[in-house]
Amino acid sequence: MTVSSWRLKVQHRTGFTYAGKVDSSYNEARMSPRNETRQAVLDARVEVWPTARTYRYEDYWGTIVTAFDVHSAHESLQVTAAATVETLPAGDLLPSTGGIGWDELATPANVDRWHELLLPTPRTAIDEELTELAESLKAVEPTPHGAAMALCERIRDEMTYEAGVTGVQTDAVQSWRQRKGVCQDISHLVVGLLRAMGTPARYVSGYLHPNPDAAVGETVVGQSHAWVEWWVGRWTAFDPTNGVPVGERHVVVGRGREYADVPPLKGVYSGPPTPARASRSR
Incomplete structure (x- = not known):
């Protein structure tokens, strides 16, 4: 039996626009796919503007986190994640009477x-x-x-x-x-x-x-x-x-109890009291 895989190139861009200049911000991005049974990550990178040093780790739920701090004055923040992923079809599906009781x-x-x-x-x-x-x-x-x-x-x-x-x-x-x-x-x-x-x-x-x-x-x-x-x-x-x-059209980034465990981007900042406005994520 031939299994037809897909190769997908994904680019995800999101960010924040602040009410004014902020002195510093501390952020976490959960935007990178991970290697697992039905998907293989061939290439993945996360770019930040303003430029900042990033480091990666897996959180409690197994999601890859890219963390970074920006310590220069900035009015907006942009994060772009790009990845190339090979995915497989859904595979062996349980019948409605399958699984444990x-x-x-x-x-x-x-x-x-x-x-x-x-x-x-x-x-x-x-x-x-x-x-x-x-x-x-x-x-x-x-x-x-x-x-x-x-x-x-x-x-x-x-x-x-x-x-x-x-x-x-x-x-x-x-x-x-x-x-x-x-x-x-x-x-x-x-x-x-x-x-x-x-x-x-x-x-x-x-x-x-x-x-x-x-x-x-x-x-x-x-x-x-x-x-x-x-x-x-x-x-x-x-x-x-x-x-x-x-199946093959889906690319997993993270898992958790709900959205709060896997937001694409979150952070805190030092600056104007008005909340930051998230730019469109796509």
Whole structure:
């Protein structure tokens, strides 16, 4: 059997514009893909303006962090990450009845092992209505994996993808009440509901090639993307926004409990009291 891989060149540019000149800033960028089973990073670099010395490390969740300080006066900050990545198709997919059962998932050993990925966070906490939805799906689906797939289908049916109606601080309950949001909101909602079922789940940040039929060498404009992974004896990755398994068009950058664990760029600065304004990330 022939496995068709993709080679993607990704350029991600983002930054801050301050209210005035700042004396110094201390920053972390999570914009670099990492080597793992279904993707190989052939080249990766992060450039900063104003120029600053950078150093890299892996954070608690395994995401590559590029840290840097700027100690000259500046009114804006720009970070550009570029990478060349080879990706593979989704591969061996679990059937709806695959994976471990509810009883095994709930054993003390598994609950203890994945404790941090079973707890609600500020953006994934759910209310009574959503808890009832999680319980109803769990009651009718014979396996955790089947329930997760049914959940993704339900959320995709109920939610409308619409940019500009939510922000990075929007939580799962807010996006559910308006039935609108973007990939970040949909992923937070799915993660929160999975955890309410007792299924360990994590939020994944990365990139998605928007056109599966693009010609070789064609340049396309996209944005950062988010999807989910759940553990049912093994980790399964799924893109609930598009209703597809994670495959060759997806590039993983980081994983965590929610967006706050994997923001592309964050930092603190010494300067005007008015908050910095993030420039468009693409």
